[in-house]
Amino acid sequence: MLLAFLAVIALAIVRLRNLFGVVMLSGIYSLLMASIFVILDAVDVAFTEAAVGAGIATILMLGTLALTTSRERVPMHTPLLPLVVTFITGAMLIYGTWDMPAFGDAAAPPNRHVAPYYLERSLPETGVPNVVTAVLASYRGYDTLGELTVIFTAGIGVLLLLGRRRERGDGRATTRGSGA
Amino acid sequence: MEFLVGHYNYWIFVFLMMLGFYVVVARGNLVKKIVGLNIFQASVFLLYISIGKVLGGTAPIIVDGGGPATYSNPLPHVLILTAIVVGVATTALGLSLVVRINEAYGTIEEDEISGMDKEP
Numbered sequence: 001m002l003l004a005f006l007a008v009i010a011l012a013i014v015r016l017r018n019l020f021g022v023v024m025l026s027g028i029y030s031l032l033m034a035s036i037f038v039i040l041d042a043v044d045v046a047f048t049e050a051a052v053g054a055g056i057a058t059i060l061m062l063g064t065l066a067l068t069t070s071r072e073r074v075p076m077h078t079p080l081l082p083l084v085v086t087f088i089t090g091a092m093l094i095y096g097t098w099d100m101p102a103f104g105d106a107a108a109p110p111n112r113h114v115a116p117y118y119l120e121r122s123l124p125e126t127g128v129p130n131v132v133t134a135v136l137a138s139y140r141g142y143d144t145l146g147e148l149t150v151i152f153t154a155g156i157g158v159l160l161l162l163g164r165r166r167e168r169g170d171g172r173a174t175t176r177g178s179g180a
Numbered sequence: 181m182e183f184l185v186g187h188y189n190y191w192i193f194v195f196l197m198m199l200g201f202y203v204v205v206a207r208g209n210l211v212k213k214i215v216g217l218n219i220f221q222a223s224v225f226l227l228y229i230s231i232g233k234v235l236g237g238t239a240p241i242i243v244d245g246g247g248p249a250t251y252s253n254p255l256p257h258v259l260i261l262t263a264i265v266v267g268v269a270t271t272a273l274g275l276s277l278v279v280r281i282n283e284a285y286g287t288i289e290e291d292e293i294s295g296m297d298k299e300p
Binding site for chain 2: 063102
């Protein structure tokens, strides 16, 4: 199954020390995630993930690598404590999945609550056949506006962090985009 | 066996999440940390989308005025659509911080940076 493939790629990302390889693998990881989203019926999410996750994020990371270094050094401390912490956390999370509804269950609580309302009423109320678009742009339009505020703030942050270098003019000015 | 098939996806997500968590905690390279953070984030996205999946359902796009078809739950899709875009915004901010740190310290390894901070 594709999910197992995803796990293998993630493992390779952890093992690899060449950062260019890591970035390329994370791009493949995003693309694979987009195809899994298509299988899980989330076509809008798949578009966004393929464009934004596999595209823009990879370009941003490559830009960062071009400005810094592409080799990862071997860490000095032993990874014993982080391993213990992750194993304990993972065990607790897996224990938590015992109560989760089975995959694809139509009678699961998340699929019974308000989702049928949107599926039945969004077309007559908004006239948009795509329910995801109707909810995103119409019912939760203010939410999307808030999202734009977040992106705007992040863009200002990136400009503030990287913009000063150009004023100083130390010959290392770059043409990195403002992000998102 | 039915339990195994129904919960296999959750265990993969936990595994991915813990891999990302491990990279964030254990690795000293700042770019690698951000990639780990992205893996962590992606596992949450997959968890939400897989919760919304209904077996035998189709994508929630209503054709011909709404027939008797079954659709997957559209609400997780909306949430995750927002989350992906916000995630890239935070990634961009984190990476620009990395670039600034590299300018100030000349390295993106956490051990070396804290070593420089300790020196008078």
